[in-house]
Amino acid sequence: MEIEFTKYHGLGNDFILIDNRTDRKPMVTSEQAIQLCSRHFGIGADGVIFALPGQDGTDYSMRIFNSDGSEPEMCGNGIRCLAQFLSDLEGDNAKTQYRIHTLAGVIIPKLEGNGKVRVDMGIPLLMAAQIPTTLAAADEKAINTPLEVALQVWQVTCVSMGNPHAITFVEDVAAIPLETIGPLFEHHPVFPQRTNTEFIQVVRRDYLKMRVWERGAGITLACGTGACAAVVAGVLTGNCDRACTVELPGGCLEIEFSEVDQRVYMTGPAELVFTGNISLI
Ligand SMILES: N[C@@H](CCC[C@H](N)C(=O)O)C(=O)O
Secondary structure, three states: OEEEEEEEEEOOEEEEEEEOOOOOOOOOOHHHHHHHHOOOOOOOOOEEEEEEEOOOOOOEEEEEEEOOOOOOOOOHHHHHHHHHHHHHHHHHHOOOEOOEEEOOEEEEEEEOOOOEEEEEOOOOEOEHHHOOOOOOOOOOEOOOEEEEEOOEEEEEEEEEOOOEEEEEEOOOHHHOOHHHHHHHHHOOOOOOOOOEEEEEEEEEOOEEEEEEEEOOOEEOOOOHHHHHHHHHHHHHOOOOOOEEEEEEOOEEEEEEEOOOOOOEEEEEEOEEEEEEEEEOO
16 A cells, blocks of 8 residues: 655654544554654654544544654644644645644644744643652652662653653753663653653753653654653753743754643744655555
């Protein structure tokens, strides 16, 4: 079977987008997604995203496979790319704002008309059972909680943006051996559904530098949910302001953890890379 796809990226976090608007079942299996994401044997991407019919009154639904074939609840850079993809598909009839059903609830991206998409990412979940993690009692928060990884004790703060994040503040992000330490965090037994891990350097109270090891994808150039979780963790630990620029290897995101409604807002780019057809094996 041959499928049409479009590749987009958000700050180098890249995705294969598939127009699946006429069927609730994704036209690619998780095994096929692994192959499509392969940078040597496929198209190459951090994940495959499906634009599916809406449900419960939403315009559309989003599902995503990570490059290892696992299915996360949400993807921040991915939902900006999805909004741009839908707008490109709809042409003159495109909306400027979409209500998208995800496994993390309804998420609302808004195209700003300048190449950037502002996303209402919802209210972060902080209780240990919601992450999930056993680092604290089920109905308590894990904030600056010690965790031993690679013979070193890290102060870890856990935040769910629908998907799990473990955030640790460090002096120098460049010095973190991400390739070796990332998988140890991801598969640590205190995270029963694995975790994304963000290492954060506070440059100023309103400017953070971040490197990320993503669950199911490894090192990526950016992670939208991770940047949101990092600012929430920074506010909880007193490390940063509620509005921050987060610098990632692929570029910058603007994040606001609103004092008014306790929701997190993320603004960043979504860019078309190329379109193509590929035969699924
Ligand atoms: N890159 C994404 C997050 C994708 C999902 C993640 N790997 C997970 O398994 O939770 C983002 O921009 O948020």
